[in-house]
Amino acid sequence: MSATVQLLPLGDAAVLLHFGEGISLATHGAIQAVSAYLARHPFAGLRECVPAFTTLAVYYDPWLVSQAGHSPPYERVAELLRxxxxxxxxxxxxxxxxxxxxPVCYGGEFGPDLAVxxxxxxxxxxEVIARHAAPEYLVHMIGFAPGFPYLGGLDEQLATPRRAEPRPVVPAGAVGIAGPQTGIYSLPTPGGWQLIGRTPLRLFNPEAAAPTLLQAGQHLRFVPISAAEFATYSGRPPL
Incomplete structure (x- = not known):
């Protein structure tokens, strides 16, 4: 896999590692492996790693990197990564x-597009609910909004196109389908995914030590709950 990884500059303070064109478990595993290795063996000046479907962005402090050698920061970091x-x-x-x-309450006011x-x-x-709640999903990446997980593992038969007209505001916690993907809105934002349910969990809390509930590489399972259970949910602070 290392022979196929491309290293590219991303602005003046990051290196983009490009692992391929297609989304796959092998690519995801490689991205997570490099990210985990850097977490265990950080170089001087490393700020953070941001994984995506096929890339890993490695952000660094150019000043701190420049203190560790004579080559320009990008060249030094790129060589360290190689x-x-x-x-x-x-x-x-x-x-x-x-x-x-x-936990997800499906349909009704919580999932207005379930019928669609x-x-x-x-x-x-x-059957839509049963098929959506059956798989164990993989969090490929966090993006779009803080804490929004892009999930792999959706039953192929549930793939449904986005709405023709996006909603101006989708509530936080809404669970939706867009094409072959499913995800969870972490904040109230505009969105065009087909909404089939909602979770009472808070996916993003900027005041918490770990602001996002989910991280790339984690696995999750949706558990159907009733509207009454949604209202009285006593787990992680509700939305």
Whole structure:
């Protein structure tokens, strides 16, 4: 995998590692491996790593990097990354995956587009719910808004196009489908995904030590709950 990783400048304070064109478990695993390796073995000046579907952005402090050598910061960081890629991508036994349970109240006021998805897929609303709650999903990346997870693992039969007209505001916690993907709105934002449910969990809390509930590389499962359970949910602080 290391031979296919491209390194590109991203502004004047980041290196973009490009792992390929297609979304796959192998690409995701490589991105997570390099990100985890840098967390364990940070270089002087490393600020943060931001994983995406096929890339990893490595942000650094140019001033601190420049103090560690004579070459320009980008060239120095790029060379450091080239040197560590073989070790970071070396095969290792997979760690047991923690599965985060996300309670969701499907349909009704919480999922106004459930009927649209049912009609598009030819399934009964109850079957849409059952199929959506069945898989174990992988968080490929966090993006669009702080804490918004892009998930892999949606049942192919549930794939439904986005709405023709996006909503001006989608409530935080809304669970939606857009094409072959499903995700959870972490903040009230405009959005065009088909909304099939809502979770009472708070996915983004800027005042918390860990502001985002989910991280790239985690696994989750949706657990159907009733409207009464939504109203009285006593887990992580509700939205």
């Amino acid at each position: 040197q560590l890629l073989p070790a970071a991508l070396a095969p290792t036994p997979p760690a047991p995956a923690e599965v985060v349970e996300i 998805v049912a009609q598009h897929t030819g399934l009964a609303p109850a």
